[in-house]
Structures are given as C-alpha cells and as structure tokens.
Amino acid sequence: MPVEEFAAGWISGALGLVLGHPFDTVKVRLQTQTTYQGIVDCMVKTYRHESVLGFFKGMSFPMFSIAVVNSVLFGVYSNVLVALTATSHQERRGQPLNYTHVFIAGCTAGVLQSYCLAPFDLIKVRLQNQTEPRAQPGGPQPRYRGPVHCAATIFREDGPRGLFRGSSALVLRDTPTLGLYFLTYEGLCRQYTPDGQNPSSATVLVAGGFAGIASWITATPFDVIKSRMQMDGLRQGKYKGILDCVSSSFRQEGIGVFFRGLTINSARAFPVNAVTFLSYEYLLHAWE
Numbered sequence: 001m002p003v004e005e006f007a008a009g010w011i012s013g014a015l016g017l018v019l020g021h022p023f024d025t026v027k028v029r030l031q032t033q034t035t036y037q038g039i040v041d042c043m044v045k046t047y048r049h050e051s052v053l054g055f056f057k058g059m060s061f062p063m064f065s066i067a068v069v070n071s072v073l074f075g076v077y078s079n080v081l082v083a084l085t086a087t088s089h090q091e092r093r094g095q096p097l098n099y100t101h102v103f104i105a106g107c108t109a110g111v112l113q114s115y116c117l118a119p120f121d122l123i124k125v126r127l128q129n130q131t132e133p134r135a136q137p138g139g140p141q142p143r144y145r146g147p148v149h150c151a152a153t154i155f156r157e158d159g160p161r162g163l164f165r166g167s168s169a170l171v172l173r174d175t176p177t178l179g180l181y182f183l184t185y186e187g188l189c190r191q192y193t194p195d196g197q198n199p200s201s202a203t204v205l206v207a208g209g210f211a212g213i214a215s216w217i218t219a220t221p222f223d224v225i226k227s228r229m230q231m232d233g234l235r236q237g238k239y240k241g242i243l244d245c246v247s248s249s250f251r252q253e254g255i256g257v258f259f260r261g262l263t264i265n266s267a268r269a270f271p272v273n274a275v276t277f278l279s280y281e282y283l284l285h286a287w288e
C-alpha cells in the first residue's frame, strides 16, 4: 500500500486549510445565521466584533483533524485506483484514463472521509458559530471554551451519537462530489498535458482550482443542510431529520436557501484546492 499518498494528502490539506479557513468561517455563519446581509456585511461585522482572530475561530482543531481526513481522502482515492487499475500513480500517467474508475475511487474516498470528518466538522461548525468576542477574565464565558471542551460538552449532553450529528448529510454531500472532484482534476490534467508526461505546475494549479469549484458548487445544497443539522442540538432538535430540514428550510426561506454560501464556497475552493493539489503532486514527485 503506497503510504506516501497518505502523508502527501495530510501536508497538502494543511496548507489548503490555512488559506481557506477565513472564507470557511464566513460561509458557516452565512449558512446558519440570519443576521448578516451578505458576505461583506458578515466580514465587516466579524472583524469589528471579534478582530481578525474571529476569522480563524475553530481552526486549531481542523489543523489536527486534517491529518486524518485529508490523508484518508487522498490515501483511499489512490489505493482504490491502484486496486481497480493495477497501476501506480506514476504508471497511470502513461496510460488512457478510465473515468469510471476515477469516479468510483473518488466516491469511495468520499464516504470514508466523511465518517472521519464528521466529529471534527461538527466541533468546527459549533465553534465558528460562537460570535462572542474572546472571553475576558471575569466576563461571561462562551458556551464552548475550545475544541476539547466543545467535544466533551457534546459528548456529555448527547452521548457518542451527538458527535456524529449531521453525518448523514455529510455523507450525502461528500460521496458524489468527491467523485466529481477527482474526475474534474484528472480530466483537466489529461486535457492539457501531452501523453506520457507529468502535468505542469500551472496545469495542476488550474485543474486543482477548478476541481474545487466544481465539487463545492454541487456540494453547497447539502452543505447548507449539513451545517443546519449540526447546529440543531440532539435533544431540543428543531428538525426531525434531513428531509424535515430540507422542507422546513425551503418553506421558510425559499429555494435560495440551498445556495447560501455558494459564492464564498467557490471563491474559497479555487486557491485552497489549487494549493492542495500542487503540494500533493510536488510531494509525491519528490518522494519517488
């Protein structure tokens, strides 16, 4: 089993994460709170109320979890592709690509990574939605004092299942969209690379960026549902399940609700995934 794919996935994911987290905070707030008039309003209010640190709320935990999640994503994708095609990453460059294999490998990686991602993503979303400025000594404490306190509180209040709140919506979001993610990336690399050669850095950047945009555009409706299910406490739950969340969000806010965060998701997706794929390819090449 090629383990370097797991390591490269981890490092490249961490680089993408730092670049994309401020966009992610704005997106989560727009999707789950109705107090903002749009991206700029959310950015201005976050900055005024919480300073630049507000944009980086909830980042320490994903920094740690990205090690698990991105290495599972890239490691499973590559290893499933090796199993389906009986060729390594490097050997595949010289052969015609079977897009069905790419899609199956991407979807498989999507399912597995969503279960690893679920508790980390839940904690991130809960922390990002705490809009109070940092606690002052003697002042009121926010509900969650940090990622470990957040995990412990959810566990105490809702049991282990509470940590997987929203995981079905996450699987629905990530399975097809990660198939599409790798399909777009491999397809664009093939299109702009002469047969048998490795894609240039510019090709990898552009293909990675567009893979991110294509996957996040299609993921946004389920991303909204996922974030709402995650903010819905297990006990005092407002929604009875995914379908109830879809129908009540639609009834109350119209079709536009499913596209909330689309612009910011797409703006974030290009740089994050361009950097992720470039560093991933670079590391694999360096370790050959």
Ligand SMILES: CN(C)C(=N)NCCC[C@H](N)C(=O)O
Binding pocket: 013, 016, 017, 020, 173, 174, 177, 178, 181, 212, 215, 216, 219, 269, 272, 273, 276
């Ligand atoms: C549409 N989805 C769920 C994805 N494309 N997922 C892959 C994540 C890649 C990168 N860390 C990111 O956060 O964009």
